[in-house]
Amino acid sequence: MRDVYVLGVGMIKFGRYPERDVAELAAEAAMLALKDADLTIDDVQLLASGNLFQAHAMVGQRILQQIGQTGIPVINVANACATGSTAFREAYLAVASGEYDIALAVGSEQMGKAGLLGAGERRESVEGILGSGLMPAVFGQAGVEHMRKYGTKIEHFAKISVKNHKHSVKNPLSQYQVEVTLEDVLKARMVAYPNTLYMCCPTGDGAAAAVVVSEEVKKKSNRKAVKVACSVLTSDPWTERDLTLPDVNTLTRNAAQKAYEKAGVGPKDLDLIELHDCFATAELLHYENLGLCPEGEAARAVDEGWFEWGGRQPVNVSGGLLSKGHPLGATGVANIYEIVTHLRGEAGERQVEGAKVGLAHVIGLGSACTIHIFTV
Amino acid sequence: MTNETAERSQPRQRPIVPFLRLGEGGEKPYLVARKCKNCGALYWGNRVACARCRQQSGFEEVRVSDRGTLWTYSIVHQSMPGIPVPYVAAIVDLPEGISVRCTLVDVEPDPAKLPFGMPVEMVTRKVREDKDGNEVIAFFFRPAATS
Numbered sequence: 206m207r208d209v210y211v212l213g214v215g216m217i218k219f220g221r222y223p224e225r226d227v228a229e230l231a232a233e234a235a236m237l238a239l240k241d242a243d244l245t246i247d248d249v250q251l252l253a254s255g256n257l258f259q260a261h262a263m264v265g266q267r268i269l270q271q272i273g274q275t276g277i278p279v280i281n282v283a284n285a286c287a288t289g290s291t292a293f294r295e296a297y298l299a300v301a302s303g304e305y306d307i308a309l310a311v312g313s314e315q316m317g318k319a320g321l322l323g324a325g326e327r328r329e330s331v332e333g334i335l336g337s338g339l340m341p342a343v344f345g346q347a348g349v350e351h352m353r354k355y356g357t358k359i360e361h362f363a364k365i366s367v368k369n370h371k372h373s374v375k376n377p378l379s380q381y382q383v384e385v386t387l388e389d390v391l392k393a394r395m396v397a398y399p400n401t402l403y404m405c406c407p408t409g410d411g412a413a414a415a416v417v418v419s420e421e422v423k424k425k426s427n428r429k430a431v432k433v434a435c436s437v438l439t440s441d442p443w444t445e446r447d448l449t450l451p452d453v454n455t456l457t458r459n460a461a462q463k464a465y466e467k468a469g470v471g472p473k474d475l476d477l478i479e480l481h482d483c484f485a486t487a488e489l490l491h492y493e494n495l496g497l498c499p500e501g502e503a504a505r506a507v508d509e510g511w512f513e514w515g516g517r518q519p520v521n522v523s524g525g526l527l528s529k530g531h532p533l534g535a536t537g538v539a540n541i542y543e544i545v546t547h548l549r550g551e552a553g554e555r556q557v558e559g560a561k562v563g564l565a566h567v568i569g570l571g572s573a574c575t576i577h578i579f580t581v
Numbered sequence: 582m583t584n585e586t587a588e589r590s591q592p593r594q595r596p597i598v599p600f601l602r603l604g605e606g607g608e609k610p611y612l613v614a615r616k617c618k619n620c621g622a623l624y625w626g627n628r629v630a631c632a633r634c635r636q637q638s639g640f641e642e643v644r645v646s647d648r649g650t651l652w653t654y655s656i657v658h659q660s661m662p663g664i665p666v667p668y669v670a671a672i673v674d675l676p677e678g679i680s681v682r683c684t685l686v687d688v689e690p691d692p693a694k695l696p697f698g699m700p701v702e703m704v705t706r707k708v709r710e711d712k713d714g715n716e717v718i719a720f721f722f723r724p725a726a727t728s
Contacts, residue, residue, distance in 0.1 A: 330661065331597060334708050334719045336682040337657050337670035345655030346672060353653060353697045397670070398656035398692065443633040448625065449682040450653065450672045 206301040210423045210430035211579065212416050213242025214542040219380040219411035219530035223317060227256065228264055230412040231313035232271035234535075238309065238414035243428050246273035249416070250305040255282045255292030255312040256534040268311055283534075285569025286483065287438075288312065289413065290537025294575060296417050297436045306419040312538035313412035341397035341405050341484060343570065346450055348399055348486025354501065359399040361504040362485040363390040366403045366527055368513050369482060373524025375514075375555035380409050380530030404485035404527070411532035413539040431545045434468035434562075434578040441572035453487065456574045457494035457566065464564070464576040465496075472496035475518060475578075476560035477547055479540040481568045482525040492520070495566060514555065522547070522555050540565040541577060548581045595711060597719040600625045602644075603705070610705045610720065611647055614679050615640040623679035647703035648725055649675040656690045673701055673722050687723040700725040 215237025222230060231254065239245060246269070254265030260283035269275065284291040289312025296308035332338060351357045367387050373379040385393075385403050393401040423430045439460040444452045465471055472495060480495065482488035489503045497518055498506040506512065512520035523529045523543040526536060544563035546552045565577045596603055596610075604610045614623040617631040619638035623645075630637040654671040669685035685701065688694055701722040708719045 330664075331719070332661055333657070333664040333666075333668050333670075334597065334684060334721075336672070336684050337655065337660070337668075339657065339660065341659070342655040342657050342670045345657075346653045346670065349655060350653040395656070395658040397658065398654075400655075443622070445678075446652070446672060446674075446680045449680045 207303055208420050209297050209300045209417050209433045210420065211433060211541070211545050212418045212423060212426055212428055212430050213238045213240070213244065214413070214415045214545045215241055216378055216413040216539055216542045217411060218378045219409050219532055219535070219539070221317065222315065222410045227259060227313050227315040227410070228267035228271055230315065230410060231256070231264060231268045231311045234313065234412035234414040235268055235272060235309060235311050238416050241428070242416040243426060244307065244416060246275060248307050249275070249277060249309045251278050251280070251296065251299045251308040253280045253282060253292040253295035253299070253308065253310045255288040255310070255537065256314060257283050257285065257288045258314060258316065258533070264313060265311070284573045285571050286481070286531070286533050287537055287567045287569035287573040287575050288534040290540065290565065290567040290575035290577065291438060291573065293415055293538055293541055293577065294436045294438055296415070297433055300417050300419050306422050308417050309414060310417065310538060311412065311414040312535040314532035314534040315410040316408040316532055317410070318408060337397070339397065340570070341400050343451065344484035344486050345397040345400050347453060347490060348484070350450070351486070351490055351503070352399070355504065357489065357504045359391070360387070361507045362399055362404055362489055363387055363401070364507050365482065365485040365488045366390045369521050369525035369527040370403065372514055372522050372555065373528035376524045376529060379524040379528055380407055381524070381528045400484045400486055406483050406526040406531040409530040409532050411530060411535040411539065413535050413542050415538055415541055415545070429549045431548045432580045434470065434580045435464050435576070437464040437467065437576045439463070439574045451570050451572050453568055453570070453572065454490055454494050456568060456572050457491055460574040460576045461495050464578055468578040468580070470562055470578060470580070474562050475564050477522060477544065477557045477563045478518065478520045478566070479523060479543050479564070480520060480566040482521055482527050483531060485527065488520070488525070491566065495564070514557070519557050522557060537567045537575060540567060544579050548579055592710070593715045594718050595715040597708065597717050601705070601718070601720050603718055609647065610718070612645050612681065612703070612720065613642050614645050614677065616643045623677060625681070643677070645675050645677045645679065649673040649681070649701055649722070651685070651695065651697060651699040651701055652680060654685065654695055656692070669695065671722065683720065683722050685723065686721045702726065
């Protein structure tokens, strides 16, 4: 496998676009990434498109119908919330394999006001009868499990929501850019204990894209490239309770171990991290899962502000899924957009100074986990 | 025709999931798991081969205990339209080494009333009628009666 670089990224502001077609949103992000890479659609040799709600509807081809039907191979990817990052990985693999020199990854989603994820048809539903399959509850249970093991309090989860909302104020592409206080978070409507409204990511629409290239293409470009130091994808291994409570911890730990090994870096080397904070409870678990703090000490790390912008290792400076938004298929590419933008020193007001190594982590329940590490 | 009329006049009971058995002749309802004949891993429902040991050694049906302990939970305050809230969505560990996803009943939806490791026991209740008029029976867990 040969080295692969990100030469361009693009992202539209996450939000609600009820009047737009999802392929249009995706095409807009694709054009931004191509322009950023100083390339055109004619240069692109393969397109990997991630979209979940329209997984059957050939979104990748529809993107090309919007910006140029060049006849290149298109891969349409669905992998729950890891859809976008899995599409990025397909583009990465296409170049790493030596088969292609320039590939485009686009993640997109149009959720509208989808309501609670995991909600199915009412009539034959077992929701509320056989426990809950709703995402806020499943990640609530995972958070309560951490409370059980280590005495973590609801305030610790709430502080993560405060942090990510604060971060989002400086991200113009974030769906929300509003600060909330600890009191706001704790007093907000309870969705599924311990996750209150501000501890749950919103639904929304969005798109993000990235152009990946071989070393030869990179050398000919004047644009600052970022190296993909590793691309890892795992599925859920058999663990004790994975049958009833998806084990996002082991899933992420397996991916992290492989990622650090392949990239030749450790958690201490990371200058910034974008991790999958679909709920505030999830972010806290992943501090330990990614090795950002010792086992059982995530709550202390939160209290000491380790992961705030300006802290020892900023996490989710984009605002995270909690505030930036989580249009499912777009999320994995948007995380990569954020890391690449910082490693290029182009993140403006929220720039993590001197960032050289960044990690993007995504999980999709069911389950899939991707970790990409980038270096300059 | 006569049979159909007879069936209609006597509503049948139907378990909400195949791994709930309603019991016959006064027997209490119970849950059945599928046990890997090689490694003993337990599943709710069929597997082609064992997801843990990867062996295709076949599975046997085993009846599991109707008592367990509370592992973790969430209290759902916002759900799908038409579903009464709040409810306690729990993961209960059974002594055989399998956990079950369930709703806890007969307990206040309050973290202070939900101690980890709390002993719980299974109960069944009718939750609705299906389109054929059958009574749909579901299982729940509740704090175990202290004996």
